[in-house]
Amino acid sequence: MDPLLTLLRNNARVPIEDLAKELNCEAADVRDKIAQLEADGVILGYQAVLDPLVAPGHAVTACIEVKVTPERGGGFDRLAQRIAKFAEVQGCYLMSGGYDLLVVVEGDTLQEVATFISEKLSTIKGVVSTATRFRLKAYKENGVSLVKEAKSRRLVVSP
Amino acid sequence: MDLHTQIASHVRDLPRSGIRDFFEIVQSMKEVISLGIGEPDFDTPWNIREAAIYSLERGHTGYTSNLGLPDLRTRISEYVHRHFHVGYDPKTEILVTVGVSEAIDLALRALLNPGDEVLYHEPCYVSYSPSIVLARGVPVAVATREEENFSLTAEALAKKITPASKVLMLNFPCNPTGATQSRAELEKIARLCIQHNLIVLTDEIYSELTYDGQPHTSIAALPGMRERTVFLHGFSKAFAMTGFRVGYACAPEPLTEAMMKIHQYSILCANTMAQDAAIEALENGGKDVDRMRKEYELRRNFIVRSLNEMGLECFKPHGAFYVFPKITSTGLTSREFSLGLLEKKQVACVPGTAFGPSGEGFIRCSYATGLEQIKVAMQRMAEFVQETKARSGAKA
Numbered sequence: 001m002d003p004l005l006t007l008l009r010n011n012a013r014v015p016i017e018d019l020a021k022e023l024n025c026e027a028a029d030v031r032d033k034i035a036q037l038e039a040d041g042v043i044l045g046y047q048a049v050l051d052p053l054v055a056p057g058h059a060v061t062a063c064i065e066v067k068v069t070p071e072r073g074g075g076f077d078r079l080a081q082r083i084a085k086f087a088e089v090q091g092c093y094l095m096s097g098g099y100d101l102l103v104v105v106e107g108d109t110l111q112e113v114a115t116f117i118s119e120k121l122s123t124i125k126g127v128v129s130t131a132t133r134f135r136l137k138a139y140k141e142n143g144v145s146l147v148k149e150a151k152s153r154r155l156v157v158s159p
Numbered sequence: 160m161d162l163h164t165q166i167a168s169h170v171r172d173l174p175r176s177g178i179r180d181f182f183e184i185v186q187s188m189k190e191v192i193s194l195g196i197g198e199p200d201f202d203t204p205w206n207i208r209e210a211a212i213y214s215l216e217r218g219h220t221g222y223t224s225n226l227g228l229p230d231l232r233t234r235i236s237e238y239v240h241r242h243f244h245v246g247y248d249p250k251t252e253i254l255v256t257v258g259v260s261e262a263i264d265l266a267l268r269a270l271l272n273p274g275d276e277v278l279y280h281e282p283c284y285v286s287y288s289p290s291i292v293l294a295r296g297v298p299v300a301v302a303t304r305e306e307e308n309f310s311l312t313a314e315a316l317a318k319k320i321t322p323a324s325k326v327l328m329l330n331f332p333c334n335p336t337g338a339t340q341s342r343a344e345l346e347k348i349a350r351l352c353i354q355h356n357l358i359v360l361t362d363e364i365y366s367e368l369t370y371d372g373q374p375h376t377s378i379a380a381l382p383g384m385r386e387r388t389v390f391l392h393g394f395s396k397a398f399a400m401t402g403f404r405v406g407y408a409c410a411p412e413p414l415t416e417a418m419m420k421i422h423q424y425s426i427l428c429a430n431t432m433a434q435d436a437a438i439e440a441l442e443n444g445g446k447d448v449d450r451m452r453k454e455y456e457l458r459r460n461f462i463v464r465s466l467n468e469m470g471l472e473c474f475k476p477h478g479a480f481y482v483f484p485k486i487t488s489t490g491l492t493s494r495e496f497s498l499g500l501l502e503k504k505q506v507a508c509v510p511g512t513a514f515g516p517s518g519e520g521f522i523r524c525s526y527a528t529g530l531e532q533i534k535v536a537m538q539r540m541a542e543f544v545q546e547t548k549a550r551s552g553a554k555a
Binding site: 152 | 186
């Protein structure tokens with residue numbers, strides 16, 4: 001991956017000047033390159049990574065395995081896009097294997113998520129079945145470990 | 160009884176390491192950001208740690224062959240051939256040691272008769288000169304210069320060769336300077352070694368950590384050199400395995416056999432589970448080496464630019480994880496600079512003189528520490544340089 005993208009994926013809030021120093025180029029070049037990546041749709045946005053156990057709100061996350069009947073002409077895409085449009089849906093992926101779509105849904109309460117599944121998702125024409133898995137605990141979020149391990153100490157000065 | 164008089168004179172006369180001296184001062188202080196660390200800040204990749212755990216689970220807790228596990232030696236042979244283009248027979252020409260440190264000691268003890276001279280470039284790793292003395296050799300330093308980016312030139316080396324010269328020690332990429340050696344200059348040095356019948360000990364522990372796409376050349380791979388070279392390498396730096404203590408020496412059979420004799424009587428064999436972990440490192444560690452190298456390279460870019468911006472001249476090293484900036488513009492000695500920076504700004508660097516007298520005027524900053532720490536350290540160091548210059552300007 002482009003080293004700039006690697007750095008931004010790791011921490012998108014590093015000042016441009018620092019990125020330029022690390023990449024051994026000028027700040028203006030980094031600014032231009034980021035603007036280009038945004039314009040090209042490579043970078044879609046910048047979001048904070050939250051610890052779901054600590055962060056207020058959105059207490060419930062479910063992964064829903066959805067089987068669908070692909071449409072003539074539209075395949076899986078039209079149905080998947082339709083599902084993805086719901087605000088409750090955080091992620092929607094076409095999968096290989098035993099089911100077709102993996103839909104990640106967030107809600108404030110169990111009830112809210114359950115209602116979405118039974119009243120919205122399952123009733124969409126073409127959805128054959130759903131299997132819902134609720135998240136119990138998170139250990140790693142967006143590559144960030146949520147388990148605080150004590151960093152092993154090195155000698156402060158060594159040869 | 161005065162026990163001091165009981166200590167062997169050549170041990171008694173050895174100076175304490177300048178690093179240890181400094182370590183004790185730093186250790187007594189709190190909230191220090193250390194750029195004095197001579198080992199990777201990355202934890203050993205998990206698959207390698209897991210291999211060590213699995214080794215214990217399987218009960219691999221006995222001795223191994225003196226030379227090391229046959230499977231490990233076979234993999235080392237393949238690895239060295241693939242990366243350094245030199246072939247060694249795993250049955251007779253590879254010895255697994257307790258880090259490269261042990262391998263250096265073995266090689267020197269195996270080769271030196273009292274009074275034999277050993278050439279090495281300086282500033283250099285702290286153990287070279289003491290190891291030579293402990294093996295009853297005579298250390299002969301060849302100073303490398305900032306103007307030549309701390310590379311060793313054949314010209315400087317030739318001036319120090321005498322009829323008593325027996326061994327040349329090389330360490331590129333170099334701790335503490337980060338210097339690397341071009342193939343052209345290595346070829347000239349190789350010719351000198353052949354001409355003067357020198358044995359070469361080449362410590363290439365940092366060879367995986369080279370930047371800017373510069374390929375690493377081992378002197379062992381140059382024509383006529385394999386037969387007179389002891390190639391030393393290990394797992395500590397590239398695979399972040401310092402605490403495992405696994406290194407190796409590759410050399411023609413008579414040399415390996417001689418080193419093995421000392422190793423056999425003094426150490427017996429390297430740690431068994433660490434050898435199992437080393438097998439995993441060679442089998443599946445390549446991706447992690449690349450990941451760490453990329454991270455080091457970004458940090459190096461950041462630190463070199465920051466140092467130059469604050470007025471500490473610093474060449475851009477192509478290897479290892481050290482930069483070696485010149486601090487003479489502040490009017491301070493290496494030691495004064497390091498102590499002042501530590502006391503006033505709680506940033507630890509190692510004075511260049513810890514790596515030999517030719518390190519005066521320089522400090523070693525390690526970038527084997529997280530970028531966030533490096534950023535704060537550079538900020539504080541810039542303040543220190545500015546304040547020091549303002550004060551000396553006011554005096555003048």
